[in-house]
Amino acid sequence: MSNYSEESILNYLGPYKDEASAILRSLQLVQELLGYVPDSAIDLIAKNSNVSRAEVYGVFTFYSDFRSTPPAQVVVKVCVAEACQASGNAELISQLHGQGYDIHSGKIKDDIQMEQTFCLGNCALGPAAMVNGKPIGRATSTSILKAALELTS
Amino acid sequence: MIKVFVPLDSAALSMGADEVAVAIVQCAASQGLDVTLIRTGSRGMLWLEPLVEVETSSGRIGFANISTEAVPELIKSGALETGSHKSSIGLVEEHDFFKNQNRVTFARVGVIDPLSISDYESHGGLVGLRKAIEMTATDVVSEVTASGLRGRGGAGFPAGIKWQTVLNTESDQKYICCNADEGDSGTFADRMLMEGDPFTLIEGMIISGIAVGATQGLIYVRSEYPHAIDILNRAIAIANEYGLLGSNVLGSKAAFALEVRVGAGSYVCGEETAMLESLEGKRGMVRAKPPIPALVGLFGKPTVINNVMTLSAVPMILAQGAAAYQALGHERSRGTQVFQLAGNIKRGGVVELAFGITLGELVDTYGGGTNSGKPVKTVQIGGPLGAYLGTESWDVAMAYESLAQAGGMLGHGGIVVFDNTANMAKQARFAMEFCAEESCGKCTPCRIGSTRGVEVIDRIVAGEDQEKNLELLEDLCEVMTDGSLCAMGGLTPMPVRSALKLFPADFGIKTGAKL
Known part of the structure; x- marks a missing residue:
């Protein structure tokens, strides 16, 4: 939370304080702001929404989008669901693995992090991937790495 | 002035449509060609993306699989003026994949600018809502019931009966929740509609609100759909400004507010009660039923939960009457279904047809078999929870009951094709x-x-x-x-x-x- 003080985060979350669905929204806002949800933010959200830390932590751990550590500069999501399996994503995943990118561990290499996802809604043009939000159809390990490397400075 | 259409659908973007759009504008300018670029949804012939279209006196002509590198030559060849080019597929609406479809819910997708409310109106939009405003709540519900519309999310529950329950339940607050957590692999119709024609969904939700007496709507969209979220948010802002949403819908006494809520990467939140929990900001834990959400739903209030496709069918039902919708279909499956051809398929995309087409026709005639060219081994229909069927089921009519009889499930209408290398x-x-x-x-x-x-x-x-x-x-x-x-x-x-x-x-x- 280097660039943000507790106060600035509380100010940011302020408008959502009384919202009935505050916990999930607050977590999403913190992640939008910081790229991840540091442990200290869990306490802040609990305090702000007047709920227990356990409740916030429970929501945080339920959803796979939330991260507890900062993401790499480039995040690649690789679809592992059925339609992309049928389009031969296994080869692509093993090629990426061979180059040091493991979609299962999400380990960061050269500021690139690859993660598995279940369906990006591009099931007719699989294998599908998304590089920092940019969709890639008929993906190959080459096209994914090209798009990712263009974004690393 | 030449009108050029390039899709902004994320499937088209995944094949480089944004870059192609930029290249067309730049190239046309350098050639001194007066081109107006219009971004649309996708026609759903996804294997042809990026599919660039140009308006001619006889209709829109398409150029398939255009890459940025191909743009200079495309423009220099005069293709935008003449419509002829080696990449031309001729009139898009005459394409064999397209021409026999019955585009009802998808009538405007790929045709209009998704964020132009005037485009929407000039293509038949808001007719249903204007009628609904003049009708009593009970009559609106009766119309939907009479149409035979069933929930397109998978369960196939009659929409009118659900709405009637919410209408009959007294409450100070009711909600319309649109389930746009389209997590099933092989399905993308919700995404395409939200990206290509969001006002249809918005109109459907307002009609639903009028029908049951709800003034607040929420659309729960999965976070894997950033483009759909962006377009919906922009469409809602436009609708608010236009007076389509707000305290006087189109100048009437009806009020309706609408908000997008984003999921956080959980498949089970597509289950309606888990979705409600998530909308309340909690873990997406499934609730036991009863009570059904129509009685005790979001924040304990009576709630209509319908899928994107269900709500998007409503404007047409109101506009053209229940009988027109009821006239389409197969046995107890009335209306059209937006089938999605996915996986290892040569011609993947969207096929909207009345229920009743056979599985084999969809996969072979429309889909053209596998993309790998190997024989089809099996198809999975209806997402990760749907059954696998083999080619011996090719004659099964695609409808709720007939598929169930064949041991399958229609689900959200997605068909994932596997070739004979699948294990x-x-x-x-x-x-x-x-x-x-x-x-x-x-x-x-x-x-x-x-x-x-x-x-x-x-x-x-x-x-x-x-x-x-x-x-x-x-x-x-x-x-x-x-x-x-x-x-x-x-x-x-x-x-x-x-x-x-x-x-x-x-x-x-x-x-x-x-x-």
Whole structure:
């Protein structure tokens, strides 16, 4: 939370304080702001929404989008669901693995992090991937790495 | 002035449509060509993307698979003026994939600028809503009931009956929740509609609000759909400014506010009660039913929960009358279904037709078989919880009851095609694995059963005590089917059992073994 003080985060979350669905929204806002949800933010959200830390932590751990550590500069999501399996994503995943990118561990290499996802809604043009939000159809390990490397400075 | 259309649908973007759009504008300018670029949704002929269209006196002509590198030559050749080019597919609406479709819900997708309310109106938009405003709530509900519209999310529950329940329930606040958590692999119709024609969904939700007396709507969209979220938010802002949303819908006494809520990467939140929990900001834990959400829904209030496709069918039903919708379809499945062809398919995309087309026609005639050119081994219909069917089911009519009779499930209408290299033991294992990963954990059959399922399948494939383990797997499937709280655990056995039944050899089971 280097660039943000507790106060600035509380100010940011302020408008959502009384919202009935505050916990999930607050977590999403913190992640939008910081790229991840540091442990200290869990306490802040609990305090702000007047709920227990356990409740916030429970929501945080339920959803796979939330991260507890900062993401790499480039995040690649690789679809592992059925339609992309049928389009031969296994080869692509093993090629990426061979180059040091493991979609299962999400380990960061050269500021690139690859993660598995279940369906990006591009099931007719699989294998599908998304590089920092940019969709890639008929993906190959080459096209994914090209798009990712263009974004690393 | 030449009107050029380039899709902004994320499937088209995945093939470079944004870059192509930029190249066309730049190239046309350098050639001194007066070009107006219009971004549309996609026609749903996804294997042709990026599909660039140009307006001519006889209709819109398409140029298929245009890359940025091809743009200078395309423009220099005069294709934008003449319509002829080696990449031309001729008139888009005369394409054999397109011309026999019955585009009702998708009538405007790929045609209009999704963020132009005037485009929307000039293509038949808002007619249904204007009628609904003049009608009594009961009459609106009756119209939807009479149309025979059933929930397109998968369960197929009659929409009118759900709405009637909410209408009949007294409450100071009611909600319309649109389920746009389209997590099933092989389905993308919701996304395409939200990106290509968001006002249809917005109009459908307002009509639903008028029908049941709800003034607040929420659209729950999965976070994997950033483009759909962006377009919906922009469309809602436009609708607010236009007076389509707000305290006086189109100048009437009806009020309707609408908001987008974004999911956070959880498949089970597509289950309606888990979605409600998520909308309340909590863990997406499935609720026990009863009480049904129509009585006790979001924040304990009566709530209509319908899928994007269900709500988007409503404007047309009001505009053209229940009878027009009811006239389409097959047996008890009325209206059209937006089928989605996905996976290993040559011509993947969207086919909207009245219920009743056969599975084989969809996969072979529309889809053109596999993309790999190898024979089709199986298709999975209705997402990760749907059954696998083989080519012997090619004659099955695609409708709720007939598919169920064939051991399948329509689900959200997605069809994932696999060629003969697929290993069905692997697919069955994945079904259990997926369930273990995405289970909310509330009920034991789903939470524990899925993990045990992976282990038992592994033992069967390893040839360990096969007969005993097959019996165990069958027991496990039975407990999951009968004992799970929701469809996640309850339907996971469907792909497992069907894969085992159709392709026992893939599990290393000797022919003649008792299944």
